[in-house]
Amino acid sequence: MPTLEQNRQLWSESFDWSHQGDRWSAKWGGVDMQWHGTLLPRIHAFLPTGAILEIAAGYGRWSQYLKDLCDHLILIDMQEHCIDACRQRFADETHIEFYVNDGRSLDMVADNSVDFVFSFDSLVHADSSVIEAYLEQLASKLTPDGVGFFHHSNLGAYPHYFSLTTRLPMPIRDRIYRYGLADKDHWRDPGMTAEKFCQIAARYGLQCIGQELVNWSARRQIDCFTTFCKEGSIWSRPNVVVRNPQFMDEVQRWGELAQLYSDTSWARMAKT
Ligand SMILES: C[S@@+](CC[C@H](N)C(=O)[O-])C[C@H]1O[C@@H](n2cnc3c(N)ncnc32)[C@H](O)[C@@H]1O
Structure with missing residues (x-):
C-alpha cells in the first residue's frame, strides 16, 4: 500500500515534474479540457467562494483555476519543491x-475559515489514516456551510480481484496488462x-x-469523487451514490473534442 513515506519518495524532486502535472491531462486533450469538461x-455549485483550501496541490495544475474562483486560496503539499514551484508560478x-x-x-x-476544500489526483494514493487525519481537522477548519470535494481510492471495494492479480508472476501480469x-x-x-x-467523515x-x-483507466470503479459537508449545513442531504463505469468514455470524448475547443487548438490556429 502507498505509505506516506513512499509518497514522499515518489513525488520528490527526482520525479520528472518538467510538465508540472500537465501530462496527466493528456487523455482529456489538455489541462483546460479536463478542468472545464470534468472538474468544473x-x-x-460551490464556486466562486470566499476561501479555498487545496490539499496536495503539486505544481498548481488545479490551483491555476481555483485562484480565480475565490478571495483567498491556501495551497498545501508535503513536498517543499512543489510549494516552491507554486510560489513561483x-x-x-x-x-x-x-x-x-x-x-x-x-x-x-485557521478554524472555521475554509469555504471549499479540494483535492484531486493526489489522495488516491493515500491510506485511510491520512484521509482520517485530514477529515478530523476539516471538521473544525470548514465554515458551517463549507464543502469538500476529494478524489480518493475505492480500490478496497475489489479486495479479491487485486490481491489475485498482484500475486501473479510479473511476466504473466505484464502480458495480461498489455492485452x-x-x-x-x-x-x-x-x-x-x-x-x-x-x-470516517461521520466520526467527525x-x-x-x-x-x-469512476473507472479511472480501468474497467472497475477504482476511484471515487466524494463531496462532503458538515452535518446540518445548507448542503446536507442523504448521500447520492452514482456508479459511473462510463467515466473513461467521458475522458475520451473530451480528448476527441480537444482538437476543436482546447486552448492549444486555438493557439495552433493563431500561428498558422
Ligand atoms: C500526482 S501529484 C498531483 C498534484 C496535483 N493535485 C495535480 O493534480 O496536478 C500528487 C501530489 O500529492 C502530494 N501528496 C501526496 N500525499 C500527500 C499528503 N498526504 N499530503 C499532502 N500532499 C500529498 C505529492 O507531494 C504530490 O505533489
Whole structure:
C-alpha cells in the first residue's frame, strides 16, 4: 500500500515534474479540457467562494483555476519543491498562501475559515489514516456551510480481484496488462473505499452528500469523487451514490473534442 513515506519518495524532486502535472491531462486533450469538461461541472455549485483550501496541490495544475474562483486560496503539499514551484508560478497573486506540511497536518489553517476544500489526483494514493487525519481537522477548519470535494481510492471495494492479480508472476501480469485483460491498480490505496470515507467523515460530524464511483483507466470503479459537508449545513442531504463505469468514455470524448475547443487548438490556429 502507498505509505506516506513512499509518497514522499515518489513525488520528490527526482520525479520528472518538467510538465508540472500537465501530462496527466493528456487523455482529456489538455489541462483546460479536463478542468472545464470534468472538474468544473462537478464542483460549480460551490464556486466562486470566499476561501479555498487545496490539499496536495503539486505544481498548481488545479490551483491555476481555483485562484480565480475565490478571495483567498491556501495551497498545501508535503513536498517543499512543489510549494516552491507554486510560489513561483503564482508570484503575482497576493491572495494565495503556501504551506509545506507533513502529509497530515492542517495546523496552519485557521478554524472555521475554509469555504471549499479540494483535492484531486493526489489522495488516491493515500491510506485511510491520512484521509482520517485530514477529515478530523476539516471538521473544525470548514465554515458551517463549507464543502469538500476529494478524489480518493475505492480500490478496497475489489479486495479479491487485486490481491489475485498482484500475486501473479510479473511476466504473466505484464502480458495480461498489455492485452488489456486485467485492470491495473494504478497505485491506489487498497484499504480505501467510498463507504469507508463516509464512515470516517461521520466520526467527525461530517457527512458525504455525493459520491461518484469512476473507472479511472480501468474497467472497475477504482476511484471515487466524494463531496462532503458538515452535518446540518445548507448542503446536507442523504448521500447520492452514482456508479459511473462510463467515466473513461467521458475522458475520451473530451480528448476527441480537444482538437476543436482546447486552448492549444486555438493557439495552433493563431500561428498558422
Ligand atoms: C500526482 S501529484 C498531483 C498534484 C496535483 N493535485 C495535480 O493534480 O496536478 C500528487 C501530489 O500529492 C502530494 N501528496 C501526496 N500525499 C500527500 C499528503 N498526504 N499530503 C499532502 N500532499 C500529498 C505529492 O507531494 C504530490 O505533489
